[in-house]
Amino acid sequence: MSRAIFLGLLIFFLLLASLVTLHGAILALTIPLFLYLFYGLWRGPENVKFRVHRELSAERVAPQTPVKVTLTVTNLGTDIEELSVEDVISPALNITDGSNRHLISLGKDASFTFDYTVSGPRGGFPFETIHTEAGDHFGLSRVTQDIRTFGQLFVFPSIARIKRVPIRPRRTRVYSGTIPARAGGVGVEFFGVRDYESGDSPRQINWHVSARYPDELFSSEYQQERVADVGIVLDGRERSNLFAGGHTLFEHSVLAAGALADALLAQGNRVGLLVYSAYLHWTFPGYGKLQRERILHALSHAEPGASQIFEGLQYLPTRMFPIESQIVLVSPLLQDDFPTLVQLRARGYQVMVVSPDPVAFEQSYLPRRHEVELAARVVRMERDLMLKKVQRAGVQVIEWNVEQPFDQATRKAFARRVQMTGRV
C-alpha cells in the first residue's frame, strides 16, 4: 500500500473517531499527520524529465580489465528533493570502484556526474537502462522512470598468438595464401618437373634432368600456395564441458577457438565459426580483421548449453562448410563422437581436433588419493585409445593440457605437423 494512502486512511479514521466521539483532542491528533501529508505531496516531483549521458572508458576489453563508466544526469524538470539514480548493469559485472547508484537532491537544470569502475568475465554486457526514482523528502510521492540508453561492453577472450596453424585441406581457394594447394605453379616448395615452355625463366630450368636429355629442356614446378576455407566448430555441449563442482572446460575451448581463428585469419584464410551448444550459432565465413571481430563477438557471447537434439555431434551441419575444406573441431571429445569424425573424413573434409584434456583437468582439482589416481588411469587409457582410433581415421588430433598456455602447448604439435607436411 502506498504510504500516502495509508496516511490518508489513518487521518480519515481519526477524523471519523473525533466526529463520533465529538472529542476535539482526537481531531488535534490529526494535525501532525495532515502537516506531514501536505508537505510531502506539496514538495513531490511534478515534471520529471532527465537528460542522461553515459561514457565508457573502453568498449572492448579483455576479461577482468577495469572499465570506467561515467554517467551525467541533468534535471530538465522541476526541483527534485530526493532522487535515486541507478545505472542498471549486468549481475555478472563486478563493481571494483565507486557505486552505480546514488541518492541525491537535484535542482532544476542542475547536473550530477558520477563514475564507477566495473570488470567482468567474457561476455557482452548491455548498458541500456538508467533507473530513477524521484520523490519528496518523506517518500510520499514517488515517480519512477526507466531511461533507455545505448551502450555495450564487450569482454573478449584473451587470445594467445599462434604463429601458424598447419592445415592442408584438399581444396583451396583461388587467392594466394600459405597453404600448399597440390598444384604446380609459383611457390617455394618443389612440386615436380615438366617440359620447358617458352617464357619460363632460365632459373626455373631443372639442369639435372635436362642433362639426361640432350634435345630437351625441363623446368621445375613449385607448389602453389593459396588460402582455404576453414570452419571452426566450438563444442559447447554441457555433457562434454561441464564437470562435477561446476568446473568447466568451456572457457579453455573458447580461448583455443579464438586463438585458432586469429591465426587462421592472419594466414589469409576464409574462416567461419560454429558454436555447437544448446543451439547452433553460425558466424558466416569471411576474411580479415572484420571477420576476426565478428568471431570475437560470437565467442564473447558463447555459452555452454544442453539440448536433447545437439547431445551428440551427429547433427553437425556439414552443409555449412564447403566440400573438402578444413574443419577444426575444438572439443574435449566424447566416446560417441568418433563416428561423426569418421563421417566427416569420409565426406572429404580435412579434420583437425584440438582437444582440451578433460582427464588432466578433472584430476587437477580432485584430491590426490589412490582411488582417484586409479580412476584417472582407467579413463586416461580409454581416452588414449579413442584418440588413437580418431588419428587412425585420418584426423589430426592435438591434445591440450589446459594447465599450459594454449600457444605453448600447441607450439610443439604444430611444429611437428609442419615438418610432416614438409614446410619450414
Add this chain to the structure above:
Amino acid sequence: MTLFALLLSVAMGIGSLAWGYAQAGLMSFARWIVIFGALWLIAIWRRWRWFSYVGLAFNFLAAALGLWMLDFAPGWMFAGAIGGLLAWDLTDFRYRLRFAASDEERHAVETRHLRRISLLALVGFGLASLAMIIKFQFNFEWALLLTIVSALGIIQLVNWFRKRTY
C-alpha cells in the same frame, strides 16, 4: 545517525504513551505498550519494514484511546503519536538510504531529512497543543462542516496523488 534517530523516536513514542498510561494507574496497559515497543525494536533489527505501519497505527490509536476514553494528559499522548510518526518515516527513509553511494552522500541526505522531519514534528506538536489550548465548542454544526471539509480534502488529496504518480 538515522538509526539512532529511529531508535530515539520509537523510545520517545512508546515511552510517552507508556508513561501517560502508567501515570493514570493503568500499569498493565503500560506494560503491553512497552512490550509492543520491544517488538518494534526487534522489527527494526530484523528490518521488517511493514511493522512500522503497525507501529504508527498502534501509537495513534493508543493516543486516541487515551485522549477519548481515559482523558489523559494530551501532552504525553501527542508525544507518543508524533514519536510513532517519526519512527514510521525514518524506517522508510532508512530503506531509501541504501542508494547512497558514499558516507558524504548519506550524511548530506540524512542531515537534510532529519532537519525537516524534526521541524515538522515540532510544528505539528505545537499546533496540536495550541489547538488544545484554544478550545471551542464542538457542536453538531462544526462537526458537519468538518466532515464535509475532511471528505473533500481527502478525495482531493488522493486524486492529486494519483495524478502525480504514474
